[in-house]
Amino acid sequence: MSCKHFKNSPQKYYKIISFATFIGLLYACSTTKKVPDGEYLLTHNNFEFEDKKQFFDDELQDYVQQKPNKKQLIFMPLSLLFYNAANPKYDTILNEYMTYPSEMRNQKLRDSLFIKYNMQSSVGKSLYMDRLFHNWGTPPVILDQTRTEKSAQSIEKRMTYRGFWDAEVKYAHKLDSASKKASVNYSIKHNSPTNIKEYYYNIPDLGIKGLYQQKMHESLVRSGQLLDQTVLEKEIMRINDWMRENGYYRFNAGNDEVGFVADSLLSRKEVPLILEIRKDSINRPYKRATFGNIDVAIVDHHSDFPRKTVKDSLRRIRFHKMNENYKISSLWRTIIVDSKTVYDQKKLDLTKRNLLAMNNFSILKARDSLRQGGATSPNDSIVDVLYILKPLDKYELKIGTDVNYSQLLNLGVSPSVDLTSRNIFRGAENLTTSIAGTFGSIRNPKNLDTRILAYEYSAQGSLSFPRLLLPFNYYKLIPKRYTPTSSIVLGASVQNNIGLGRTNFNTGLNYFANVNDQVSHRLTLFNTLFSLTKNKDNYYDFFVNDDVVRQTVFDDYFITNSQIKQDFESGVLTRDQVSEKIITDLEYAASAALDPKRADDLISFLGTIVNKDRQTQDVLISSMIYNFIYNEIGKKDYPNAFYFNGKVELAGNIPSVFNKKRQDDGGILRSPERTIFGIPYAQFVKFDFDVRKYFKFNGNQTLALRQFIGIGIPYGNSSAMPFVRSYFNGGSNDIRAWVAFGGLGPGASQIDEKVRTYLMGNIKLTTNIEYRVPFTEMYEGAIFTDIGNVWNTENNGFDDQFKFNKFIKEMGIGSGFGLRVNVAYITLRVDLAYKIYDPNKPEGDRWRFHDIKPLKPTLNIAFGYPF
Numbered sequence: 001m002s003c004k005h006f007k008n009s010p011q012k013y014y015k016i017i018s019f020a021t022f023i024g025l026l027y028a029c030s031t032t033k034k035v036p037d038g039e040y041l042l043t044h045n046n047f048e049f050e051d052k053k054q055f056f057d058d059e060l061q062d063y064v065q066q067k068p069n070k071k072q073l074i075f076m077p078l079s080l081l082f083y084n085a086a087n088p089k090y091d092t093i094l095n096e097y098m099t100y101p102s103e104m105r106n107q108k109l110r111d112s113l114f115i116k117y118n119m120q121s122s123v124g125k126s127l128y129m130d131r132l133f134h135n136w137g138t139p140p141v142i143l144d145q146t147r148t149e150k151s152a153q154s155i156e157k158r159m160t161y162r163g164f165w166d167a168e169v170k171y172a173h174k175l176d177s178a179s180k181k182a183s184v185n186y187s188i189k190h191n192s193p194t195n196i197k198e199y200y201y202n203i204p205d206l207g208i209k210g211l212y213q214q215k216m217h218e219s220l221v222r223s224g225q226l227l228d229q230t231v232l233e234k235e236i237m238r239i240n241d242w243m244r245e246n247g248y249y250r251f252n253a254g255n256d257e258v259g260f261v262a263d264s265l266l267s268r269k270e271v272p273l274i275l276e277i278r279k280d281s282i283n284r285p286y287k288r289a290t291f292g293n294i295d296v297a298i299v300d301h302h303s304d305f306p307r308k309t310v311k312d313s314l315r316r317i318r319f320h321k322m323n324e325n326y327k328i329s330s331l332w333r334t335i336i337v338d339s340k341t342v343y344d345q346k347k348l349d350l351t352k353r354n355l356l357a358m359n360n361f362s363i364l365k366a367r368d369s370l371r372q373g374g375a376t377s378p379n380d381s382i383v384d385v386l387y388i389l390k391p392l393d394k395y396e397l398k399i400g401t402d403v404n405y406s407q408l409l410n411l412g413v414s415p416s417v418d419l420t421s422r423n424i425f426r427g428a429e430n431l432t433t434s435i436a437g438t439f440g441s442i443r444n445p446k447n448l449d450t451r452i453l454a455y456e457y458s459a460q461g462s463l464s465f466p467r468l469l470l471p472f473n474y475y476k477l478i479p480k481r482y483t484p485t486s487s488i489v490l491g492a493s494v495q496n497n498i499g500l501g502r503t504n505f506n507t508g509l510n511y512f513a514n515v516n517d518q519v520s521h522r523l524t525l526f527n528t529l530f531s532l533t534k535n536k537d538n539y540y541d542f543f544v545n546d547d548v549v550r551q552t553v554f555d556d557y558f559i560t561n562s563q564i565k566q567d568f569e570s571g572v573l574t575r576d577q578v579s580e581k582i583i584t585d586l587e588y589a590a591s592a593a594l595d596p597k598r599a600d601d602l603i604s605f606l607g608t609i610v611n612k613d614r615q616t617q618d619v620l621i622s623s624m625i626y627n628f629i630y631n632e633i634g635k636k637d638y639p640n641a642f643y644f645n646g647k648v649e650l651a652g653n654i655p656s657v658f659n660k661k662r663q664d665d666g667g668i669l670r671s672p673e674r675t676i677f678g679i680p681y682a683q684f685v686k687f688d689f690d691v692r693k694y695f696k697f698n699g700n701q702t703l704a705l706r707q708f709i710g711i712g713i714p715y716g717n718s719s720a721m722p723f724v725r726s727y728f729n730g731g732s733n734d735i736r737a738w739v740a741f742g743g744l745g746p747g748a749s750q751i752d753e754k755v756r757t758y759l760m761g762n763i764k765l766t767t768n769i770e771y772r773v774p775f776t777e778m779y780e781g782a783i784f785t786d787i788g789n790v791w792n793t794e795n796n797g798f799d800d801q802f803k804f805n806k807f808i809k810e811m812g813i814g815s816g817f818g819l820r821v822n823v824a825y826i827t828l829r830v831d832l833a834y835k836i837y838d839p840n841k842p843e844g845d846r847w848r849f850h851d852i853k854p855l856k857p858t859l860n861i862a863f864g865y866p867f
Contacts, residue, residue, distance in 0.1 A: 031069075031077060031140070032180040033084040034091065040143040040175055040182035042068050050189040056162050058698055060188070063154040065147045069138060071776055083137025086130040093117055094127070094134040143182045145173060152186065159190065163226040165268055166191040197270035199223045203277045205286045208243065212277070215242055221260075227271055232260050239277070244345035247288035249370070249383050289343035292371055292382040293318060296331060298389050302364050305388055316340070325391070326360075330427035333467050334358060336481050343383050347481070351387070354483050358466050359420075360428045361389040396420040414438040424463070432462045453496075460491030468511055482513040501534035518632055524625040526654075530679065531724055536616040540575065543615075546608035550575070553605040556598060557582050579609055603798045604751040610796055611759055614723040620681040621722060623651035633694070643692040649725075652683030652717060674717050683716035686725060692867055702772040706867040712762040713793065720762070727764035727790045729812065732860035733867065734766060735786040736833035737814020739858060745790045746800035748810040748839045761790030763802045765811070768867060772820075780820040784831070787813050789839060813837035816857060820865070827864050832857035 035041045045064050049057065061067075069077040086094065093113045100109060107126065114122045152169045159167035170187040199221060203209040220235045236258050243251040252258045261274045279286060297305040297320035309320035312328055316339040319328045334354035336347040352366055365388040371379040398418040416436035424431050437457035464487040468474055478484050487510045495502050508527040514520045540547040557578075558565035564581060567573040573581075582588060583606065592598040627647045632638035655676055673680035688710045695703040712721045729745050730738035738744040743753040746761040766788030774780045789811050791802035816833030834857055835848045 031080055031084065034088055035140050035142065035180045040180055042066055042141045042143045042184070043181050044068060044183035046183060046185045048185060048187045050187060052190070054162070054164075054190055057188075060155050060158060060186075063158050064151040064184075064186075065154070066141060066144060066151065066184075069141055079136065079138040080140055081137070082133045083139055086133040086137065087127075090122075090127060090130050091134075093119070094131060097131070098135070143173070143184075148173065148184050151184075155186065155188065159188075161229045163193050163195075163228040164190045165194045192269060194227045194264075194268060195270055196221070196223050196225050196227050196273045197267070198272045199275075200272070201275040201277070203275075204283045205277070205279075207288065208248070208277055208286055211243060211246055212239065221273070221275070223273075227262065227273065235275075241345070244343075246344070247290070247342040248286055249289035249343050249381070251286075287381040289370075289381045289383050291337050291339055291341055291343055291385060293384045294335065294337055294339050295320065295384070295386045296335065296389065297387070298322065298326060298331075298361070298391065299364075300390065302388060325423065325426060326428065327426050330466060333480060334483075337385055348385070350481055350483070354466075355387065355389065357483065357485075358428045359430055360392055360422050362392060364388040364390050392422060394422055396422070413440065428466045430464045432464070434458075434460045434462075436460075456493060456495035458491060458493035460489065462490075463488045469509070478513060482515055484511065484513045486511050496534075503532045503534060505530040517635065518630055520629045520631075522625075522627040522629075524623075524627075527621075527623050527625055527649075529619075529621040529724070531621070531722070532618050532679070533616045539612055539616055543608075543611070546611060549601065549604045549608050550579070552601050553582060554578065556592075556601070557585075557588060560588075579605075583609065600751070606796065607749070607751045607759060607798050610720075614720070614726070614760065617723055618679050619722045619724070620655065620676055620679045621651050621725065622655050622681060623649050625649045633692075639696045641692075641694045643690070643694075645688075645690040647686075647688040649684075649686040649688075651685070651725075652681055655681040656683060656716060681717060682714070682722045682725070683718045684712050684714045684721055684725065686710070686712040686721075700774045704768075704770045704772065704865075704867065706766075706768040708764065708766040708768075708788075710764040711793075714762065721760075723760070726760035726762060728760045729764075729788065729790055732829070732831065732862040735788050735812055735814050736784070736816060736831050736860050736866075737786065737835045737858050738812065742858075744812045744838070744840065745810075747789065747791045747802070748806075749798040749800045750840065750842065751798050753840070759800070761792050761800065763791040763793060765789065765807070770866070778822055780822065782818045782820065782831075783816070784818065784833075785813065785815045785836075786833070787811050810839040811837070812839055814858075818860075829860070829862045829864065829866070831860040831862075831866075833860065834858070 032041050045061060045067065047057070047061065069080040071077050093110070097105060097110065097113060107124070110125070110127065111123045114120060114125075148171050152171045156167055156169045159169070168189040168191065172185045172187070174183045174185060176182065201209075201212065203212060215238075218238070220231050220238065225231070236252070236255075239258055240252050257277060257279055259276050261276055263272045263274075294317045296317060297309055299305050299309060299320075299322055304322060305320055309322055312319045312321060314328050314332045317332055317335050319331065321328075334351065334357075336350045336354065337344075338347075348366075348368055352363065355361055355363060365386065367386045368383055371382040371384050373379045396419070398420075399416070400418075401413060401415045414436065416434060418432060418434045421431045421433075423429065435458070437455065439453075439455045441453055464485060466485055468478070468484045469486045469488075474484070489506070489508045489510065491506050493504045495504075506527075506529045509525045511523045511525065512520070513522075540550060554568075558568075564573065564578060568575075568578050589602065592602045625647065627645070629646075630642070630644040632641040633643055635641065656674070675681070688708075690706070690708050692704065692706045694705075697703070710727055712725060712727070714721050728741055729735050730742040731740035734740070735744060746759055749759070766786070768784065768786050770782050770784040772780055772782045789807075791807065791810070792800045793802065795801035813836040814833045815836050816831055818829060818831035820830075821828045834852050838846055838848055841848075
């Protein structure tokens with residue numbers, strides 16, 4: 001950075017310099033500033049393993065009773081620096097001051113403390129900055145050597161719990177009197193583990209025994225395994241869940257009915273293990289419970305039930321209502337539990353989830369209990385269920401604004417207004433209407449030094465139903481436990497970016513079903529999109545690079561075709577008509593092939609025609625879409641989560657019954673197409689597969705892998721995929737070394753990058769590998785590599801066709817590193833990426849190591865993880 005640049009733009013650096021100076025001053029205040037003489041600031045807990053590390057060793061540091069001050073700024077303990085910034089002479093007063101309730105903290109209290117501690121000269125002082133630093137900061141962690149010994153004992157106990165009964169833990173203090181700092185070294189030796197020699201079970205109750213045997217193959221405990229008590233705990237939870245799903249109400253509720261007995265009298269290394277399941281010492285028999293009364297009350301206040309309600313019923317479920325605002329049939333569909341059926345805890349959990357998912361009620365009470373007098377038969381096995389619901393407000397208004405950043409849009413603002421109207425037809429239907437917009441600026445293609453206004457505004461309505469909209473009873477085909485729902489969507493949007501602009505109209509009927517917490521299905525019975533391009537004649541005015549290519553080829557063609565030149569200049573022929581004559585003139589193509597430059601110009605010209613056809617295409621897409629999702633992400637039982645999203649879209653078959661030939665000249669390369677209302681409809685089948693796998697290790701470090709495979713096959717009325725359904729490369733969630741529409745692909749095409757910018761494909765392969773390392777709870781680093789490209793199923797004349805024997809050589813590779821900042825539930829992501837292998841460069845120059853500029857990466861700023 002030159003001094004000249006700084007003088008011209010000092011405001012850009014003011015905040016950065018100020019913040020750096022502030023942090024520097026804080027750091028200059030020694031971290032041991034408030035450590036008393038003779039004491040030590042604990043800076044590190046180091047772990048050394050004398051033998052082979054075990055899979056659980058990273059958790060041992062959690063059993064250390066004293067941990068150093070946390071480092072919020074990667075390498076600096078910011079909260080400690082804040083604490084040290086407060087005036088030391090006020091520490092005692094501030095410590096006592098903060099013990100009082102917030103409403104009592106005022107100048108009067110501060111003055112009384114000044115007098116109490118004989119500091120009359122400070123009476124009347126607010127101590128604002130000292131209070132602020134003291135409140136934000138945390139005091140230094142002073143080494144307590146007695147707690148180190150207790151920590152070693154805790155670590156040893158944990159290792160015993162994990163199956164290493166003979167583990168040894170030693171510790172040593174490293175004290176630095178000069179700097180008043182200390183660290184603790186824990187030396188850990190696992191020694192040989194304790195294993196399960198033989199595994200038995202003792203279950204006197206025949207019903208419980210039979211159920212256990214049904215799922216015995218899923219047992220987490222087996223002979224020959226490490227005697228790890230965390231595994232035994234998980235096995236008990238598995239048994240509890242299985243029994244409660246099969247009628248045994250509150251099975252092992254007191255955690256005293258299921259346990260393991262290990263016989264270590266003969267050996268501490270090979271120990272027999274016995275599973276014991278019994279109700280108590282006298283072996284009282286277990287009873288299988290059934291659901292009894294199922295009551296659902298809809299009230300305004302908890303006290304309104306039952307005295308202000310009227311009872312109604314439907315198929316063994318009793319409803320209690322204060323009015324007729326809700327049809328009981330709509331509520332019946334969400335109640336999974338059923339009277340006189342075997343008790344199943346999962347059904348209770350699903351019912352509660354369904355009631356909340358309706359977005360119509362809050363649950364004031366959800367109770368399941370043995371019928372009154374349940375200590376005696378037959379009430380000791382009948383479970384009554386009660387739900388007390390309170391309707392949510394009829395209307396809910398949400399106003400929000402998002403700030404967007406991308407290489408295309410620069411900085412944009414996206415305001416939105418959402419209004420939800422509940423219970424539209426008394427069946428818990430919700431109507432959500434949304435008005436949203438995005439406003440920003442993009443680089444002007446006519447003049448790259450200036451920017452022009454870009455915007456999109458949209459309106460959409462979505463009517464959701466807590467049932468499937470079908471003309472027949474579907475409950476035998478799709479059980480209620482799948483929570484089937486439907487929605488009807490209708491929307492429109494207008495966008496204007498580079499002068500062309502586009503108007504879209506969309507509608508659809510969607511069906512949803514959740515099989516369980518991992519598996520869900522979505523079927524869009526019909527998804528219809530009208531996409532109309534505005535200002536088509538402006539294409540070459542804004543795609544100036546394409547216009548340069550067009551003009552070059554036109555000038556060359558006119559040399560031998562003077563009559564066409566005269567017709568073009570007089571307006572008899574349009575640019576599109578001249579372009580069509582050129583690409584269909586075989587004699588001209590043959591002559592151009594003899595000159596390498598003219599041949600390259602003609603290939604580039606063909607690319608601009610493909611680009612123009614796609615960019616200015618009017619299209620109607622009427623499709624059916626099926627989406628299957630399997631998702632373990634965020635589920636506590638799946639630390640190494642797996643994710644699969646498969647989607648199939650079939651478009652154009654219903655409109656194909658129409659057979660009207662296209663009359664207008666809407667494209668140069670496209671054949672005459674059948675239309676509806678004068679708009680050509682697309683026919684294609686499209687498959688998208690998104691597979692992800694996450695590996696957790698070394699604490700919270702994560703290796704994330706992602707593979708995306710997409711293919712679209714046009715047929716019938718379409719010779720190419722519609723622009724809005726085609727694939728492109730680049731961007732913050734894709735191959736990050738290239739910006740979106742940044743010139744990667746299609747395939748290994750060698751035409752000018754400025755022409756390739758908006759070229760797309762109908763085949764896409766992308767592989768992402770990312771290694772994430774948390775520095776603190778707030779900051780996380782990542783290194784990544786992205787590999788992929790797009791191709792076409794047919795060769796458009798510029799080497800963009802997918803071929804199995806060469807696609808690996810045509811994969812672009814980008815690598816880089818990034819920072820994630822986690823604030824509340826929001827993750828801000830900054831990624832810096834570099835091109836490693838560019839398939840669109842000439843062979844021999846595709847590896848880009850020699851061209852990497854460390855200070856000029858591709859910058860990606862986004863919210864959330866890329867995958």
